[in-house]
Amino acid sequence: MNPPEVNAPPPPAIPPAPQAKPPRRSRWVGSLVALVLVGLVGGAAWYLVNRANSDGGEGPPGRGGPGGGRAMVTVGDAVARKADLPVIVDALGTVIPATTVILRPQVSGMLTQVLFTEGQMVKKGQLLAQIDPRPFEQALMQAQGTRQRDEAQLENARLTLARYRTLLSQDSIARQDVDTQAALVKQLEGTVMTDKAQEGTARLNLDYTRIASPATGRIGLRAVDPGNYVTSGDATGIATITQVAPIDVQFSVPQDRVGDIRAAQGEAGTLAVTALDRGRKAELGKGQFSTLDNQVDTTTGTVKAKARFDNADGALFPNQFVNVQLLLRNVPAVVVPVTAVRTGANGDYVYVINEDRTVSLRKVKRGQATMGLMAIAEGLTEGERVVTEGGDRLQDGMAVQLPGAQAARAPRAGASGPRSGASGPRGERGERGEGGQRRQRPPQNP
Template sequence: MSSPHPEAAPENLPATLPAPSRRRRWIGSLVALLVVLGLGGGAWWLIKRSGEPVGGRPNFGGASSTVGHAAARRMDMPILIDALGTVTPLTTITLRPQVGGVLTEVLYTEGQTVSKGQLLARIDPRPYEQALMQAQGNRVRDEAQLEAARVTLSRYRTLLTQDSIARQDVDTQAALVKQLEGTVTTDRAAEAAAKLNLDYTRVTAPVTGRIGLRTVDPGNTVTANATTGIAVITQMNPIDVQFAVPQDRVPDIQAQLAKGEPLPVKALDRVRSAVLDTGTFSTLDNVVDTSTGTVRAKARFANAGTPLFPNQFVNVQMVLRTVNAIVVPVTAVRIGPNGTFVYVVNEDRTVSVRPVKRGEATVDVVAITEGLKAGEDVVTEGGDRLKDGARVQLQGDKPAAAPRPGASGPRGPRTPGSPGGEGRRQRPAPQ
């Protein structure tokens, strides 16, 4: 049965939803636009700030960049040629036995310094002594036959003058004498060869030098001209160092050699901290290595005390010549669109870009031929943050005191009655 009254709507819900106000929509759009503009402005500021080099804008009266500096000075700068060299001995000899036999004695100590002609080893000489005796016996026999043939020839010549013998017999005897003379000559050569082989059983040092490790022990049989040999002798004093120089430096080296002036050369250790020995330039090779564009060269060292060892790698430093010039540290010279320049520190602690022309250079300093005077300060560190006219602070300068927050300037002396002064008027106490 239907109710006579229509069903009532809930009390907490309106019968119809009101339409949003036009004013509220306009305000929301305005707020959203302001937010977008704020975000865009912040992004633009960050991009602009990141695109500027640190301290790249001239700071006139603002914060200054701390830089390293050095004064340009005039000095005698040596022009050096640095290279990597290899120690090369003048003579390296492998002791190979000239005759075969049993090695009976080894008379040297491994690593010993031996002198020229010093006896180092012996090979069993008995077979060669017997061969020498046999050669001597053959020579004596043939010499006796030769002497008898010469006496017979003299008699035949006497009988020929008396017409008591045929000339043919005389000629035959003369030929026999010549034959025996040749036999005696051969016997003397065989005897000398036997003596030489006997001498080869004594192995001596052909040069003065340092002997290496032995490869054959006593009691072993050695053969003539063996590949390995008995030991190796290397001449240590003097000794050479071979290195390479750039082909562009060859005319300068030849010009100095033409003057007859020796070119000093230093041999440095692996880390270039100590000088091993000092020598003089010796010679240049006769061709340029096309793969590297360099020419091989040699320098000779006395090597007293043997600081240089054969096949050792050393750093070579050769003084080509000495020039008097204004020099600055290598880090002070920079390259820009207009060429090389330096930052010159002015008296008011600002920097100026100064174009310069560089000359010869070493590892530490470079010569300035134009654009700089002795005594001027140049920036050596921190130049990447500078521009022309930028204010700088030198290393070692006392930094300026920063103002306290909220202070507008230095305070003068307080006067009585001024705010915060000692004579500030006190309020009377209440009665």
């Protein structure tokens, strides 16, 4: 028989075991995995973008072609060639007429007629205006009358002198009377000469009432209308005549170029000068260099020069502003476009395009230059190809592509797209598309 159970105290409750926290290392590993995934996604995107950019290069990507490994830079190019580069002195000039005449009246009177049209081309000696001649005609008649009276007195004095000399030979008159009469004859001869001069002056004044053109040229705007009283001291005159054919251009050259100009003028004899408009786009005329001034302008350090132009077409207008190009000589040299030459910390250089479509930086030495061409004295030979546009994005050894080659590849890439599944006449890929689906042939017409 079992002994009775004694009420024993309950065992102490065991607390639940604390939940283990994840170690700190596992969180660090998770962050690292996330970073790796982000890097892989970024690398894949970079690869796809570079591959898309390299498709425009020459050769398949990833096969050693010039554009297969990186993006290509499209550049403009030009070939270095030999040419006669003109040595030109550029200057700013002003067109000046060969002759400028202000048409002024030489006598005072009423202007009765104006016989020219404003802007008309006139010739030397052509009658242009008329002053009332009546007062001058009366003055001429008065001078003629005075002369005739004094000539009659002179003739009488000469006859008297002849009789006195006859009487003196007969010892019938005193010598003093003969000498007095001889002096009177000389006095009257002087009076007649004065009368002739006054008559000539009156005749000249009468001729001045007819205002004729003193030169050939274009007459300007009329300053006086008929009916006005004009005077010989009028500063404005009636009009201005300018000779426009031939015409001159005056310009200034630096004093440092005076020696070159004189040497070239001694060698060639005549130097060609070209006149251009304000924008240097249109040629206004070609002429010949005339001369240099005899002194240097100390305020500007320049010397004035003049050239003459035929100006048969009237393209050059008096007081017009022009750009002048004075051609000294032609120098044979290797030339490239001006945009091909660049300047860096180590001097001037160009990018030369090699046969494998990579570029090489090469130092050069500049020569003479024009508006569009630059002579290369050292560093470049004839036939080499240089970069003219896009050089600011280049580095030595980079691969480039030319606009002409890119345009030539574009049709080939487009032509292969629609028929990318065709590998032969009626082949298996010709029957199926890129996804392997068989195409349905169109029904044949009966």
